[in-house]
Amino acid sequence: xxxxxxxxxxxxxxxxxxxxxxxxxxxxxxxxxxxxxxxxxxxxxxxxxxxxxxxxxxxxxxxxxxxxxxxxxxxxxxxxxxxxxxxxxxxxxxxxxxxxxxxxxxxxxxxxxxxxxxxxxxxxxxxxxxxxxxxxxxxxxxxxxxxxxxxxxxxxxxxxxxxxxxxxxxxxxxxxxxxxxxxxxxxxxxxxxxxxxxxxxxxxxxxxxxxxxxxxxxxxxxxxxxxxxxxxxxxxxxxxxxxxxxxxxxxxxxxxxxxxxxxxxxxxxxxxxxxxxxxxxxxxxxxxxxxxxxxxxxxxxxxxxxxxxxxxxxxxxxxxxxxxxxxxxxxxx
Ligand code: PLP
Numbered sequence: 001x002x003x004x005x006x007x008x009x010x011x012x013x014x015x016x017x018x019x020x021x022x023x024x025x026x027x028x029x030x031x032x033x034x035x036x037x038x039x040x041x042x043x044x045x046x047x048x049x050x051x052x053x054x055x056x057x058x059x060x061x062x063x064x065x066x067x068x069x070x071x072x073x074x075x076x077x078x079x080x081x082x083x084x085x086x087x088x089x090x091x092x093x094x095x096x097x098x099x100x101x102x103x104x105x106x107x108x109x110x111x112x113x114x115x116x117x118x119x120x121x122x123x124x125x126x127x128x129x130x131x132x133x134x135x136x137x138x139x140x141x142x143x144x145x146x147x148x149x150x151x152x153x154x155x156x157x158x159x160x161x162x163x164x165x166x167x168x169x170x171x172x173x174x175x176x177x178x179x180x181x182x183x184x185x186x187x188x189x190x191x192x193x194x195x196x197x198x199x200x201x202x203x204x205x206x207x208x209x210x211x212x213x214x215x216x217x218x219x220x221x222x223x224x225x226x227x228x229x230x231x232x233x234x235x236x237x238x239x240x241x242x243x244x245x246x247x248x249x250x251x252x253x254x255x256x257x258x259x260x261x262x263x264x265x266x267x268x269x270x271x272x273x274x275x276x277x278x279x280x281x282x283x284x285x286x287x288x289x290x291x292x293x294x295x296x297x298x299x300x301x302x303x304x305x306x307x308x309x310x311x312x313x314x315x316x317x318x319x320x321x322x323x324x325x326x327x328x329x330x331x332x333x
Contacts, residue, residue, distance in 0.1 A: 047078060048076055048077050048078045049077045049078070049119040049120070049264070049267035049268055050077065050078045050079075050080060050116055050117060050118055050119050050267070051072045051077045051078070051079050051080070051118070051119060051120045051121070051122060051260070051263050051264055051267050052079075052080050052081070052082065052112060052113075052118045052120070052121045052122070053065055053068035053069065053072070053079060053080075053081045053082075053121075053122045053123075053124065053260060053263075054081075054082045054084060054105075054109070054121065054122070054123045054124070054126075054135055055068055055081070055083075055084060055122070055123065055124030055125050055152075055256065056083070056084050056085040056086070056087050056097075056124065056125035056127065056152075056162065057083050057085070057086050057087065058087055058089055058253070059087070059088070059089060059090075060089055060090050060091050060252075060293070060294065060299075061299065062091065062252035062253040062293075062297070062298070062299035062300075063155070063252055063253030063255075063256050063299075064087070064124060064125060064253070064256060065081045065083060065124075067253035067256040067257050067260070067299070067300070067302070068081065068122055068124065068256055068257075068259075068260040069081060070257075070302035070303070071256075071257045071260035071261050071264065071282075071302055072122075072260055072263070072264050073302075074282075074302045074303055074305065074306075075261065075264035075265065075268065075282075076268075077119070077264045077267050077268065079260075080112055080116060080118075082105060082108040082109050082112060083100055083105075083108065084099065084100050084105055084124075084125055084126050084127050084131050084135075085097055085098060085099045085100055085125060085126075085127040085131075085162075086098045086100070087125075087160070087162075089160075090294055090295075090296065091252065091292075091293060091294035091295060091296030091297055091298060092294065092295055092296035093155070093157055093158040093160070093296065094155050094158055094160035094162075095160075096160075097127065097160055097161065097162065099127035099128050099131060100127070100131065102130040102131055102133070102134045105131050105134050105135075106134045106137075106138070109134070109135075109138045110138075113138070113142055118142070118144060119145065119146070119266075119267035120144065120145065120146035120147070120148070120263040120264070120266050120267035121139070121142075121144050121146065121147045121148070121263065122147075122148045122150070122259050122260050122262075122263035123135060123147070123148070123149045123150065123175075123179070123259075124150045124152050124255075124256050124259065125152040125162045125163065126152070126162075126163050126167055126171075127162070127163065127164070127167070128163065128164045128166070128167050129164060129166035129167040129169075129170045131167075132163070132167045132170045132171055132174075132175050133170060133174075135175065136170075136174050136175045136178055139175075139178035139179075140178060145180075145266075146180050146263060146266035146267060147178060147179045147180045147181075148179065148180065148181055148183065148259045148260075148262045148263040148266070149171075149175065149176060149178075149179035149181070149182045149183070149259075150182075150183045150184075150255055150256065150258075150259035151163075151168075151171050151176075151182060151183075151184050151188045151192060152188075152255065152256075153168060153187070153188055153191060154187070156251070156252065156255075156297075157252075157296070157297060168191055168192070171192065172192045172193075172213055173213075173214075176192075176210070176213060176214050176215045177214040177215070177216075179215065179216065180216055180217065180266065180272070181215075181216065181217040181218065181219060181262065181272060181276075182210060182215045182217070182218050182219075183218075183219045183221060183255070183258060183259050183262070184206075184210070184218070184220060184221065185220075185221045185223065185224065185255060186203065186206075186220065186221070186222060186224060186225060187224075189203070189206040189207075189210065189220045190206070192206075192210060192213070193206045193209040193210060193213070195209060197220075199225075200222070200225075200227075200229060200231070200240065203220040203222055203225075203229075203231050204220075204231055204233070204238055206218075206220055207219075207220050207231050207232075207233035207238065208233065210233075211233060211235045216234070216235065217232070217233065217234040217235065217272055218231075218232070218233050219231070219232050219241075219262075219276055220233075221255070221258065223245075223254065226245075227242075227245065228242075228243045228244060228245040228246075228284075229241065229242050229243065230243070230276075230280060232272075232273060232276050234272060234273075239273060241276065241277060241280055243280055243284055244284060246284060246287045246288050248287050248288065248290055249290075249292065249297055249298060250287065250290025250291055250292060250297060250298035250299060250300060251287050251290060251297060251300065252296075252297045252298065252299055252300075253299055253300060254283055254286075254287055254300060257282075257283050257286060257300055257302065258279050258280070258283040259279075261278070261279035261282045261283060262275050262276055262279040265278050265279055283300070285304055286300035286301055286302055286304055287300050288304075289301035289304040289307075
């Protein structure tokens, strides 16, 4: 600690002790062996916007909750999560799905919402209708400002079922109405609307139909079409969003990442169109920077923005509180 910092620290300690002494004894910091512990919590630091993801867990961390939390963190928000299902999967695909019992999902949501102020909610894999109904009820009660619903039905690769048929019907008939924006890909949009989508006009027709069905706004993602154009429809304006088609082996979890990026941008106060455009730019770049971790499709690089220098290994951050001397890395292995 430099001399000026030491002075500032001593002054802060004195001030803290003075304030502490002026409080009634029962409100003061802990007393241990006659020594008064300094009141040093960090609750005065402002919390970043908090984004709740309600999704499945992919142990390979490419999709689902792990992708969501990385995306949320990359947007300088704080992510919290309720797990709808545990999947058994590697980069080579989903082997099995174990859906969380609805009462346990409800308990997770109630525990979080009863404690933490949530700026935005992102919903991904739900598993089945019972869990979709728990989420609909939660959204109805919570009246959240921003809800992004990614209607995950199947993984991009493989045949595993990530939402049962009754759940798909419930999503179209009920859950969708609780969302600020719904983000189906072309296959999901076909399933939810019953339409066949072959081109941009088909994507626009599906977006219109989803709004007729009760969605407030829709992004139909054209990532798998010939041109990577998405369409955003908010019930009034149809906005085509052009983008580069990134040919990549590492795009697992791109839908989860896109929806979480929109939720984070909304949580930070951006309007819907801006949030969607920024999320598209982010996911495109993260796909471009994706890498392989196993034998199958790799994950995106959610932290591509911070990869300017390698993270230091084996070193400590120098303590700033001055209570013990700065440790040499070699002394703490
Ligand atoms: N959510 C979870 C928990 C998943 O396991 C998967 C895919 O396996 C997805 C979402 C969908 O991800 P993707 O469309 O990239 O396969």
